[in-house]
Amino acid sequence: MKLKLFLLTVLSVFGLLLPANSFAAGPLTVRLGQPKSPTNQNSIKLTFVAREIGGTSNITVSCYKKSPSDGGYVKFDVDKILIPGGNTDYCNVDGNILNTAGIYTFKVIADGLESNxxxxxxxNTYPSTPVSYSKEKINDCDYKIKFKTADDGRTVKVELYRSDTKTISLDSGGRVATQNIGPNTEGSFTNSVPTCGKEYFYVIRAVDSSDNVSGTTGDSNTVTTASTTTPTVTTQGALLAGETSQVTEGTPTGEATITPTDGTETTSTESGTPGVLGTQTSKWGNLKWLSIPLIIVAVFFFLKSKKRA
Structure with missing residues (x-):
């Protein structure tokens, strides 16, 4: 009787202390996010998600690339060590990797498991500058800009910039219109100005599918200024099966909230600070409900043995 009582007590304590997720471990999954393509940016953060629900060991993720000159996949960047259960991180792609025009492919391997x-x-080659620029003042409030795109096989869009001085900023503040148009094609803009009767100045430039831009052409004696900041492209959130990506109210631009099906949330930011995907389950878990009957049985036999004594 004492032996049975001892065994029941040991089983009860073991059930209370054993982590519940030891019995609910899921398979390792890994997914790599798709960056913008085509692109002219040679600095990219390739975001990935590796996840193993209930995992107890760190996950090691390695980054691989295949450039137009590579015969096979080549490892790059340092290995990423993720917490048990999984996490999100990124592979850092820079100008040492994206250094010639062409198609590059990427993948990651997490503990031997390959991603998509x-x-x-x-x-990073540029379209040619549009030709045949002309400006006509239709009335006090409207201008008509005419042009023809170059026969370059690259132009997909023309941008129109305006200023009330002869210094024109080539940024979102100076851009007043865009037009989707192919190579060797005549086009025009009709633009209404903020202050009727005031003189305004214009320039245009062509853009290709990789966001490379041509030189500008426009009103004589104008001076253009442009930002020299090179942005870093962050891939779209890498989602595992059954997950959805959403940007919630109050989330700063450039952050995507990944909501797994188990209800936990993580935020992946451009700063590169990964959000935690691994979910921590209390050691009490669901097994406590199995342990309670065992404790009751143990107490019952204990009281029964005392009564007989």
């Missing part, structure tokens, strides 16, 4: 493969069409 994503591709990036990198192109």
């Amino acid at each position: 493969i994503v591709s990036v069409d990198y192109n």
Whole structure:
């Protein structure tokens, strides 16, 4: 009787202390996010998610690339060590990797498990400047800008910039219109100005599918200024099966909230600070409900043995 009582007590204590997720471990999954393509940016953060629900060991993720000159996949960047259960992180792609025009493919390997493969069409050659620029003042409030795109096989869009001085900023503040148009094609803009009767100055430039831009053409004696900041492209959130990505109210621009099906949330930011995907389950877990009957049985036999004594 004492032996039975001892065994029941040991089983009860073991059930209370054993982590519940030891019995609910899920398979390791890994997914790599798709970056913008085509692109002219040679600095990219390739975001990935590796997850193993209930995992108890760190996950090691390695980054691989295949450039137009590579015969196979080549490892790059340092290994990423993720917490038990999983996390999100990124592979850092820079100008040492994206250094010639062409299609690059990427993947990650997490503890021997390969992710999906994503591709990036990198192109840093430029479209030619539009020709045959002319400006006509239709009335006190409207101008008509005419042009023809170059026969370059690259132009997909023309941007129109305006200023009330001869210094024109080539940024979102100076851009007043865009037009989707192909190579060797005549086009025009009709633009209404903020202050009727005031003189305004214009320039245009062509853009290709990789966001490379041509030189500008426009009103004579104008001076253009442009930002020299090179942005870093962050891939779209890498989601595992059954997850959804959403940007919630109050989330700063550039952050995506990944909501797994188990209800936990993580935020992946451009700063590169990964959000935690691993979910920690209390050691009491669901097994406490199995342990309670065992404790009751143990107490019952204990009281029964005392009564007989």
